[in-house]
Amino acid sequence: MPTPDTRRALFARGTWPEASRIAAVLRLETVGGALLLVATALALVWANLPGGTYEEVRELHLGPAALGLDLSLEHWAADGLLAIFFFIAGLELKREFVAGDLRDPRAAALPIAAAVGGMAVPALIYVAVVSASPSAPAGAATGWAIPTATDIAFALGVLAVVGSHLPSALRTFLLTLAVVDDLLAITVIAVFYTSDLAPVPLLLALVPLALFTLAVQRRVRTWWVLLPLALLTWGLVHASGIHATVAGVLLGLVVPVVRSQAAGGPDAGPGLAEHFEHRWRPLSAGFAVPVFALLSAGVVIGGAAGLADALSDPVALGVIAGLVVGKPVGILATTFVLAKLTRAELDPSLRWVDVAGVAVLAGMGFTVSLLIGSLAFGQGTPAAEHVTLGVLLGSTAAALLAGVLLLHRNKVYRAIEAEELVDEDEDGIPDVYQR
Template sequence: MSRTPARLRNIFPSPSRAESIRITEILRKETVGGILLVAFAAIALIWANSPWADSYFAIRDFEIGYEPWHLKLSLGAWAADGLLAIFFFLVGLELKREFVAGDLRSPSTAIVPIVAAIGGVAVPALLYVSVVGVSTTEAHGWAIPTATDIAFAVAVLAIIGSHLPSALRIFLLTLAVVDDLIAIGIIAIFYTESIDLVPLLLALVTIAVYGVIAQTSRRLFHAKPAAAWLILLPIGFIAWALMHASGIHATIAGVLLGFTIPVLHKKAHRAEDAGPGLAEIFEHRFRPLSAGFAVPVFAFFSAGVAIGGPEGFASALSDPVLIGVVIGLVLGKPIGITAATWLITRIRRINLDPSLRWIDIAGVGVLAGIGFTVSLLIVELSFGEGSAHYDHGKVAVLSASVLAAVLAAIVLGLRNRRYRKAEELAASEEQ
């Protein structure tokens, strides 16, 4: 989500590890993460609809784990519950950093993207319910079109928006972070069927212990980063397992663990002798694992939907779930984000950044219609595997995300060309 701070570039200065450093730095680039995400999803979709589809589903449904701990899960479930927890851990870190040292620390500066995010969640949900109806089984998927995929959206912006104002990127990042926070709350509140209080309480206690150790052992972990892995990683896994056993989606543990990691205050960043905070070190270490492995593997196991040829795709097109998801993501997101931004700027008498235009905000709204990762997760939580809505919901997310990416590329690509010409004109006038 963010570029690597300069003070992090020399954390691993050993020349013998130069190649591994180069690879992890590549994985940190949003464009590479987005490309891997799309590639793994495409491979899964093609494989699941090929003559060798049975082998794909055999791999996805293969179970492994320790049954007494309720951890004998399919590889697909391990990806959704386990690997995606790494992604949500980074979301927790990002949220913590935004609240402590980022744009969200000041309500007056964060109010516009926060309200925009709320509009971008509410309008797609309302449009979805208006399509499928309130009292139908399809209505259980109302939250599917509410999520924005940060990695995918920022990757598209990085590819097509080389000359777009930096304020637009900040707006998208803040919007996407708040969107994730809302999505996490939705999953925790609305998609938890039953809760076992004992494992939940033990999970919260374990997370508290994790946080206390992280807060009180900063110097140790700064001096010996390997100690953080040896001490915090096992405790984090125990917290995740207990959260999973409680019935609450285990990815919530990742967010809570991320929130416990200490973050340097903005003033500390200006100190010349200030080293990287533990949150920055963890983000530096975990982001390649998330972007290069966890999220692509999740996409691989989630995007493999047997469409059933032309007839199956035609059947999906007539499903209200698909129609509601596509309308919610492709239309609801830009309408909700743009309208909410307009309202809050008028009510609070706030001016947009001078470098931005309303067409730019609308373009980011279209880009936010890429729902991929979290939307696929909510499909799995909304409908039972094997139901038509389960498959059609995933087809809907894939279709809507591709359509939103294409439309955003057109709108923001034209804007990027305009900004580039303006920069060239300004440069020529200076000469």
């Protein structure tokens, strides 16, 4: 029987092939997007089966009532499992700000501006649609933030599938845009979708958060130290009235990114953020996000009549218009104006038509859009169901349109590579050709 140290050593060396192989597969962007798509399809099928078992399952309550955690499974998925997803987002944000593209203001200016424009314009379009319609339900404007989000898993997954020959700078642009988008979305959730704020639990949450920060800054990796502190932070943030996913982002942001310089010492090796992301991403992509989709994306369509009724709701129309029209218009307009008025420039390997493809792709709002929809209209209400349908249809349309455009660009870049349209000068440095 191997000792714990032996087991850890065997796992580190990859001699537990099944576990390491599954984890490696779950880290692939295409796999995470595929699992999300499958979970969404299952939710839609299950919700439309007779018997109502879908609603019964997601309304099943679990947890200690004395701690205020007697929550439905749907609530646990939105507040609990998505905290893991946002913890990964916090790690990505920290890495981008410390060691990635956001470290250089000139390189980060365009995708940051794109993220801001890509949130402002969809919100304005949504408000315009619901305000112009006399049939809009009361309080419809509270859903203004629903079409402002970009789903990282879906968007990067689609780009990975259709963009095998696209410049790597395009993925960097999309990743930076989506990461900043997540940061802004979390800010929106904390500021605009928090009711009945309880300051005492919020202040108490700073204690385990500070201890967690101290531990990770000292490169502590011991799970029985960090996990209780993280859970206590999450529980207190949840009790404060702020959406508990904010705790996930805060925990991710305090993890150090930069590798230790103590070569050969106990702290040598990858930064802790890289280590945690490597460990937790499979759980996020393979379980947390798909289960959230399974418990959130199910909506009773009711056939053609039900679909027509949903699409006659200004809320659903505003969501679709915001995702399909508002996202690309906001991203492209903001980026183009900033590039013309300042010294900010696109990466030399990119063309504006490439950015247009990514701008359309950013209209895949799925995960965070569904979360904001549930916060704006509650769970199980007609407006919430119409929001879910609008998010699904808008995200699907954005994915299809972006897929067509990016596939065309991918063929262009593949032809350039195949025909070897790059000549080398005497120093072996390739000339840049117009594409």
